[in-house]
Amino acid sequence: MTDFIVGEEVVQMNIKNLSRDIVLKVLDNMWISGNKIADDARIMVPVKTGRLRDSIVVETPSLIGDSEIRCVISANVHYAIYVELGTWKMTARPYLKPALYANQQEFIDSMKEIL
Secondary structure (H helix, E strand, O other), X not given: XXXXXXXXXXXXXXXXXXOHHHHHHHHHHHHHHHHHHHHHHHHHOOOOOOHHHHOEEEOOOEEEOXXXXXXXXXXXXXOHHHHHHOOOOOOOOOOHHHHHHHHHHHHHHHHHHHO
């Protein structure tokens, strides 16, 4: 089971009119940014055994249809979502969302440079 956090705003772009070179640069930038977010999440995640921290992975960015490029960062243990969002018994201890927001402006700036 893969647990994941989807940002409040989805980054989408129309790639029909972009040159192959620009698409490759965007994919590369998303890979670099995704790894920075994952690294920060590994630092921020509460650690008891290290299993949750070690399960944080970045999937290779991919083209979805004609209009979306996606890079998924996930924590692949069944309890990851409960740590991130909390439960009625446990207070939330977010690590993915703060890592995303900490890198948001740098990502936006790097995308502006490309486009």
